[in-house]
Amino acid sequence: xxxxxxxxxxxxxFCATIxxxxxxxxxxxxxxxxxxxxxxxxxxAVNLTFVSFSKQLDHLGGQMSVFFIITVAAAESxxxxxxxxxxxxxxRTVDTxxxxxxxx
Amino acid sequence: xxxxxxxxxVSPYFFFIFAGMAILFxxxxxxxxxxxxxxxSLVLVFFAxxxxxxxxxxxxxxxxxxxxxxxxxxxxFVFVIMLLSSDVPSLDMKRSGLMTRIAAxxxxxxxxxxxxxxxxxxxxxxxxxxHSPEKIAQVGGNTRAxxxxxxxxxxxxxxxxxxLLLVGIxxxxxxxxxxxxxxx
Numbered sequence: 001x002x003x004x005x006x007x008x009x010x011x012x013x014f015c016a017t018i019x020x021x022x023x024x025x026x027x028x029x030x031x032x033x034x035x036x037x038x039x040x041x042x043x044x045a046v047n048l049t050f051v052s053f054s055k056q057l058d059h060l061g062g063q064m065s066v067f068f069i070i071t072v073a074a075a076e077s078x079x080x081x082x083x084x085x086x087x088x089x090x091x092r093t094v095d096t097x098x099x100x101x102x103x104x
Numbered sequence: 105x106x107x108x109x110x111x112x113x114v115s116p117y118f119f120f121i122f123a124g125m126a127i128l129f130x131x132x133x134x135x136x137x138x139x140x141x142x143x144x145s146l147v148l149v150f151f152a153x154x155x156x157x158x159x160x161x162x163x164x165x166x167x168x169x170x171x172x173x174x175x176x177x178x179x180x181f182v183f184v185i186m187l188l189s190s191d192v193p194s195l196d197m198k199r200s201g202l203m204t205r206i207a208a209x210x211x212x213x214x215x216x217x218x219x220x221x222x223x224x225x226x227x228x229x230x231x232x233x234x235h236s237p238e239k240i241a242q243v244g245g246n247t248r249a250x251x252x253x254x255x256x257x258x259x260x261x262x263x264x265x266x267x268l269l270l271v272g273i274x275x276x277x278x279x280x281x282x283x284x285x286x287x288x
Contacts, residue, residue, distance in 0.1 A: 006111040009223040016219040020212045025134035027208035051162045059233025075272030081184045082279040
């Protein structure tokens with residue numbers, strides 16, 4: 001065993017890092033497109049966690065879950081971007097601070 | 105430690121290069137001012153993830169990652185970005201206050217440290233499942249094993265996926281159409 005073997009916790013720590021980067025993006029960005037991209041990033045981190053557990057536990061159910069998550073992500077981004085376009089047509093902005101229709 | 109050599113067949117150089125690439129480009133997704141740069145960084149993150157999936161013998165997932173994420177979803181994103189805000193490099197990060205940013209980053213960093221601590225000190229003790237590498241090779245490869253599973257144990261979720269995609273199509277058409285009726 002070399003000194004630089006990939007260990008289980010490293011893979012999971014890497015997934016957690018990507019997830020947290022996506023979370024930071026959602027918290028500090030105001031551009032709704034970037035927020036959607038960060039959601040995709042977090043979904044990807046979860047997918048990699050599923051795949052690594054699938055390999056670790058010798059069970060393909062994890063990879064099946066990834067298949068379903070990818071489908072849900074595709075549907076989510078199609079509808080989400082449709083909403084963004086509808087919002088932009090109404091408000092002329094993609095900034096989450098400017099979306100305050102319920103305030104008035 | 106129950107089994108230290110789970111990822112022994114994953115080349116460390118391969119994994120660390122792709123992991124470093126993914127972390128670098130995902131920070132660029134968050135901190136680039138122009139949404140188009142974020143989108144292209146995200147494409148590179150998806151490719152790095154696909155490389156890691158392939159290294160972990162998840163070949164179908166790697167192919168789907170390239171086709172669906174880097175192909176379909178990112179084209180949609182880039183299309184919308186070009187449609188909406190190609191002229192304005194958004195300076196939105198500057199406007200959220202410094203305290204807010206520091207609070208967000210430190211809270212998430214705390215979460216990350218906690219997660220890594222848990223992962224490092226608590227090895228998974230779950231029992232092994234039925235799909236060992238030998239079994240998968242005997243069935244005829246990862247894709248064949250997954251498709252057999254998909255049309256037997258996971259048939260109902262698979263069929264529900266088609267309903268979900270139908271809802272997605274109808275939803276996006278309805279969003280576009282309602283808008284056209286509204287402007288009239």
